Every structure is written in C-alpha cells, then in structure tokens.
Amino acid sequence: MADLTLQQIVESVPKSLLNASDRDLEGFQKILDETIKLREGHRNLQKMIKNFSLSNPMQRP
Incomplete structure (x- = not known):
C-alpha cells in the first residue's frame, strides 16, 4: 500500500x-x-514479533 501525500x-x-x-x-x-493509534499499535506489534522471532528462534522437530 502506497502512502498518500497530503495533497x-x-x-x-x-x-x-x-x-x-x-x-x-x-x-x-x-x-x-x-x-492512527490502531495503525501505530499494529506497527509496534509487528516490530515486537520480529524482534522476538530474531532473538528466540523457534525449535522445530
């Protein structure tokens, strides 16, 4: 999704x-x-998940 310009x-x-x-x-x-709050929350959640995944790789059988 492209960000819209103010114009x-x-x-x-x-x-x-x-x-x-x-x-x-x-x-x-x-x-x-x-x-705006929801969008910021979603971005923060994505960052948290990414950081968690990088620092705690899941063990696969």
Whole structure:
C-alpha cells in the first residue's frame, strides 16, 4: 500500500465532509485519532514479533 501525500488526501476530501457540521467533524476526528493509534499499535506489534522471532528462534522437530 502506497502512502498518500497530503495533497492527494486533501484533493480526495468530499464536499460533504467540507460542509459537515462541527459535531460531525468532531466525530470524524475521533475516528481518525483511533485509526492512527490502531495503525501505530499494529506497527509496534509487528516490530515486537520480529524482534522476538530474531532473538528466540523457534525449535522445530
């Protein structure tokens, strides 16, 4: 998955979002915040698994 540039993100923002109420935008912001946390958590988990695998190779029969 390629990372989007900020310009690409801004260009793809629908008019409905630009015209949304403050309440809707606050809800959307909460979703974005949690999505960022989830993505960071996933990356951290991948690093932990990789580090664990490198330092503790599993014994195979």
